[in-house]
Amino acid sequence: MSGIRVGVFGGGAWGTALALVAARAGRTVTLWARDRAVAAEVGSLGTNSKFLPGIRLEPRFTATGDLAEAAAADIVIAAVPAQATRGLLRDLAAHVRPGVPVLVAAKGIERGTDALMTEIVAAELPGRPAAVLSGPSFADDVARGLPTALTVAAADGALAERLSAALVSPSFRPYAATDVVGVQIGGALKNVIAIASGIVVGRGLGASAQAALTARGFAELGRLARALGAEPETLMGLSGLGDLVLSATSRQSRNFSLGIGIGEGRSVADLTGTGAKLAEGAFTASVALDLAERHGVDLPITGAVAAVLAGRLSVDAAVEGLMTRPLRREGT
Ligand SMILES: NC(=O)C1=CN([C@@H]2O[C@H](COP(=O)(O)OP(=O)(O)OC[C@H]3O[C@@H](n4cnc5c(N)ncnc54)[C@H](O)[C@@H]3O)[C@@H](O)[C@H]2O)C=CC1
Numbered sequence: 274m275s276g277i278r279v280g281v282f283g284g285g286a287w288g289t290a291l292a293l294v295a296a297r298a299g300r301t302v303t304l305w306a307r308d309r310a311v312a313a314e315v316g317s318l319g320t321n322s323k324f325l326p327g328i329r330l331e332p333r334f335t336a337t338g339d340l341a342e343a344a345a346a347d348i349v350i351a352a353v354p355a356q357a358t359r360g361l362l363r364d365l366a367a368h369v370r371p372g373v374p375v376l377v378a379a380k381g382i383e384r385g386t387d388a389l390m391t392e393i394v395a396a397e398l399p400g401r402p403a404a405v406l407s408g409p410s411f412a413d414d415v416a417r418g419l420p421t422a423l424t425v426a427a428a429d430g431a432l433a434e435r436l437s438a439a440l441v442s443p444s445f446r447p448y449a450a451t452d453v454v455g456v457q458i459g460g461a462l463k464n465v466i467a468i469a470s471g472i473v474v475g476r477g478l479g480a481s482a483q484a485a486l487t488a489r490g491f492a493e494l495g496r497l498a499r500a501l502g503a504e505p506e507t508l509m510g511l512s513g514l515g516d517l518v519l520s521a522t523s524r525q526s527r528n529f530s531l532g533i534g535i536g537e538g539r540s541v542a543d544l545t546g547t548g549a550k551l552a553e554g555a556f557t558a559s560v561a562l563d564l565a566e567r568h569g570v571d572l573p574i575t576g577a578v579a580a581v582l583a584g585r586l587s588v589d590a591a592v593e594g595l596m597t598r599p600l601r602r603e604g605t
């Protein structure tokens with residue numbers, strides 16, 4: 274398998290960490306970065322000081338600003354933000370050979386179309402099978418070689434297993450799955466719940482409130498996922514519960530940190546404006562609401578996060594709204 278070529282697209286934290294993962298697994302790796310200065314630094318110095326400061330990228334791999342060069346691969350990994358994924362895949366269409374699997378590592382749902390990442394692959398790269406990578410994994414932890422376990426999902430279980438085998442190393446353990454919908458909804462919605470959890474912490478509402486919010490958020494995530502056909506066991510796994518626990522409790526999470534800032538009373542515009550770190554949940558909240566409305570699913574926490582982000586609701590009014598909803602049975 275050592276001759277397998279992996280093209281990783283996205284010179285940010287996650288793309289760079291995944292290029293390192295593939296290199297550690299013994300693959301021949303080319304990382305494509307839109308920013309040629311990033312590609313040059315990764316290639317010449319073996320560092321990505323903007324996105325993974327303080328980390329030496331060992332073993333080394335090739336980095337390029339040339340899309341076609343990286344696309345001459347046996348496996349394509351797309352690791353740009355969810356809202357940028359369609360544009361990337363469209364640009365890749367002329368370069369990726371038929372049959373080459375495309376593993377999407379972004380966690381989100383597309384604005385305007387409500388499309389999952391695998392649906393975008395099917396639309397933009399027909400004839401190239403889609404897969405997704407998700408689960409609890411901070412790029413920094415992965416790049417440092419700390420132990421991580423993730424889910425690789427593809428409708429074709431044999432493909433999920435092949436991709437897992439291509440990326441496994443002593444510090445990186447992928448589990449194969451076929452529930453692409455459950456894995457993607459878990460990965461997208463956990464970011465929204467992480468923002469909510471951060472708001473609770475930033476506002477000083479206490480650990481009890483944080484735990485309650487996280488559990489009800491998990492119920493919410495499950496309701497939407499099941500309505501879209503996900504299997505309940507998927508939600509209990511790495512890409513659902515596992516990633517929610519990580520992101521809703523760790524200050525390493527950009528989504529949780531955004532929530533803390535909002536809870537502390539800082540301006541959403543400042544926290545999400547130019548130069549701010551990527552927090553996918555800020556995009557996903559309103560898209561998930563739209564998707565849920567179309568499927569008749571109630572997402573009160575996601576709705577509150579979307580309203581707070583849009584400036585339509587204060588944090589205190591959001592908390593009051595959630596606490597005074599009509600009583601209901603747990604498990605519904
Ligand atoms: N950082 C992490 O720990 C993890 C991130 N992810 C997911 O990976 C995705 C990417 O996140 P990060 O790498 O962390 O973000 P980042 O902010 O570190 O990097 C994003 C990269 O994408 C590039 N980019 C943005 N728009 C682009 C476009 N239109 N065309 C080409 N390149 C573009 C940027 O220049 C940058 O290099 C997100 O969906 C995130 O949720 C998933 C797991 C872990």
Ligand SMILES: O=C(CO)COP(=O)(O)O
Nearest residue numbers: 408409410411526527528
């Ligand atoms: O997806 C992640 C961890 O699994 C990264 O979380 P943040 O985007 O919130 O930093």
